[in-house]
Amino acid sequence: MAKFAKKKDGDLPAVSTASLPDIVFMLLFFFMTVTTMKDSSLLVENTLPNATEIKKLEKKDRVIYIYVGKPTQEYAKVFGTEPKIQLNDKFASVDEVGSYILAERAKKPQEIQNVLTTALKVDKEANMGLIADIKQQLREVNALKVNYTTYDGDAFNNLQ
Amino acid sequence: MPRRKGAPEVNAGSMADIAFLLLIFFLVTTTIETDAGLDRMLPPMEPPEEDVVIKQKNIFTVNINKNGQLLVEDELMQLTGLRDAAIAFLENGADGTCNYCKGRKDPASSDNPTKAIISLKNDRETKYSTYITVQNELVGAYNDLRDRESQRIFGRDFTDMEAEYLNPETASSVRDDLKDKVKRIQDMFPQKLSEAETTSN
Numbered sequence: 001m002a003k004f005a006k007k008k009d010g011d012l013p014a015v016s017t018a019s020l021p022d023i024v025f026m027l028l029f030f031f032m033t034v035t036t037m038k039d040s041s042l043l044v045e046n047t048l049p050n051a052t053e054i055k056k057l058e059k060k061d062r063v064i065y066i067y068v069g070k071p072t073q074e075y076a077k078v079f080g081t082e083p084k085i086q087l088n089d090k091f092a093s094v095d096e097v098g099s100y101i102l103a104e105r106a107k108k109p110q111e112i113q114n115v116l117t118t119a120l121k122v123d124k125e126a127n128m129g130l131i132a133d134i135k136q137q138l139r140e141v142n143a144l145k146v147n148y149t150t151y152d153g154d155a156f157n158n159l160q
Numbered sequence: 161m162p163r164r165k166g167a168p169e170v171n172a173g174s175m176a177d178i179a180f181l182l183l184i185f186f187l188v189t190t191t192i193e194t195d196a197g198l199d200r201m202l203p204p205m206e207p208p209e210e211d212v213v214i215k216q217k218n219i220f221t222v223n224i225n226k227n228g229q230l231l232v233e234d235e236l237m238q239l240t241g242l243r244d245a246a247i248a249f250l251e252n253g254a255d256g257t258c259n260y261c262k263g264r265k266d267p268a269s270s271d272n273p274t275k276a277i278i279s280l281k282n283d284r285e286t287k288y289s290t291y292i293t294v295q296n297e298l299v300g301a302y303n304d305l306r307d308r309e310s311q312r313i314f315g316r317d318f319t320d321m322e323a324e325y326l327n328p329e330t331a332s333s334v335r336d337d338l339k340d341k342v343k344r345i346q347d348m349f350p351q352k353l354s355e356a357e358t359t360s361n
Contacts, residue, residue: 021172024179031186048197049289051296053303053319057195058328119195122288129284131291135355139205148292149197155296158289159228159239 044069044086049124050153057147062116064104064143066097068130069123083126085134094130097137105143121149124158198295203355218270220249220278224294226285239293246301250276250349260309260348273305277352298353305349310341318345 046069057063067086071079075091085092087100105113118138122131138146222242223231230237232245252269253261261273270276278298282291303319310318324330325338 017176021176021179024176024183028179028183028186031183031190035186035190049292051198051292053198053296053299054196055199055323055326057197058326060195063195117199119197124287124289124292126288127284128282128286128288128291131288132282132284135202139202142205144202144204145199146202147197147199148295149195150292150296152196155293156239158293 041089042067042072042086043075043089043091044071044084045123045125046121047124048121048149048151049155049158051148051150051155052152054150054152055147057117057119057149061108062112063147064101064116064118065121066100066118066134067121068126068134070125083123083130085130094133094137097134098141101138101141101143105141115145116143117145117147118143119147119149198292198299200295200353214277215271215275217254217268218275218277220246220270220276222278222280222294222298224280224282224286224290226283228287228290230294239290239297242294242297243301243304246278246298247304249278250301251305252276260312273349274347277354279354281355299351302349302351302353306345309348310345313345314341318342321345 044067046067068083069086070076070081070083071091079091085094085097087096092100101118105116108116120131120134135146138144221231221233225231230239230242232242237245248263249270250263250273251258251261252263252266253272254265254267254269255271256265258272263269280294280298282294306318310316310321314321321338322342325335325342330338
């Protein structure tokens with residue numbers, strides 16, 4: 001039977017890998033688009049609290065970040081273990097917050113200077129005293145829109 | 161004489177390797193951002209022109225002490241009961257002008273939702289996580305009421321509508337439509353959550 005004689009001795013045909021680059025490129029483009037490069041490395045511990053009634057921060061260019069928390073282990077020797085404020089890449093004291101906001105605001109284009117949001121990324125172990133001082137500073141420079149950045153989760157988990 | 165061929169084909173066999181290399185780089189550097197949180201407005205620095213007189217019964221005071229205990233309307237309260245207490249206060253509707261409120265109409269509590277103010281005070285040693293939980297519950301109380309009314313009038317949740325309204329990818333025709341709806345619900349239960357010292361007499 002000539003019809004069946006073509007089959008060779010049990011060898012499986014090789015799987016074509018010609019489309020492998022396409023698949024990999026597809027993955028590559030996915031990760032390229034979702035990646036956001038971190039612009040400042042964290043010097044403080046930053047475990048955010050949980051909340052359920054959250055709103056997304058749209059438009060990243062309209063956000064100014066302030067980090068608060070205990071200095072991480074490598075900085076704890078120098079800066080102690082009390083919660084500190086981090087602005088850009090360095091530690092700062094409370095009275096520098098106002099000028100930082102003004103400086104950041106001046107960097108933004110004119111038309112969005114009035115609609116900026118200040119995102120407070122505060123470690124859950126921080127005390128409200130420091131936050132109250134920051135809020136006072138923000139009020140002084142008229143940066144009234146704040147966002148307490150949190151994770152999405154049951155708020156009562158914070159209390160444990 | 162052999163026929164002249166076109167340009168020799170470039171070997172694309174290593175393209176996958178290059179792509180993999182890039183892929184791994186982006187995989188490692190990716191941090192999917194968790195940028196969401198509670199939006200709040202701080203009170204402006206300049207005091208209002210004239211002193212507004214607010215009746216004591218229209219203010220719902222919440223105090224947090226340094227141990228994270230809650231004093232609501234001068235009574236100790238568990239955090240879990242705060243949302244319900246806030247809802248009961250907001251939609252009390254003692255003066256009867258609020259026809260969508262389902263409260264008890266207790267004359268000792270708020271007149272109507274547009275006058276009801278929640279005043280939040282905290283100690284300097286209050287932990288941030290406790291503060292966020294309280295904020296979350298108070299905002300949650302407003303959202304629950306707004307969702308309820310929004311469901312009744314428009315058949316969908318307020319939070320859902322607001323998220324779509326604020327999303328920059330939403331088409332502007334849809335957004336204009338949503339704007340009025342969002343505004344209407346917001347006016348029914350305006351969020352008056354004060355963190356400054358509220359004077360009363």
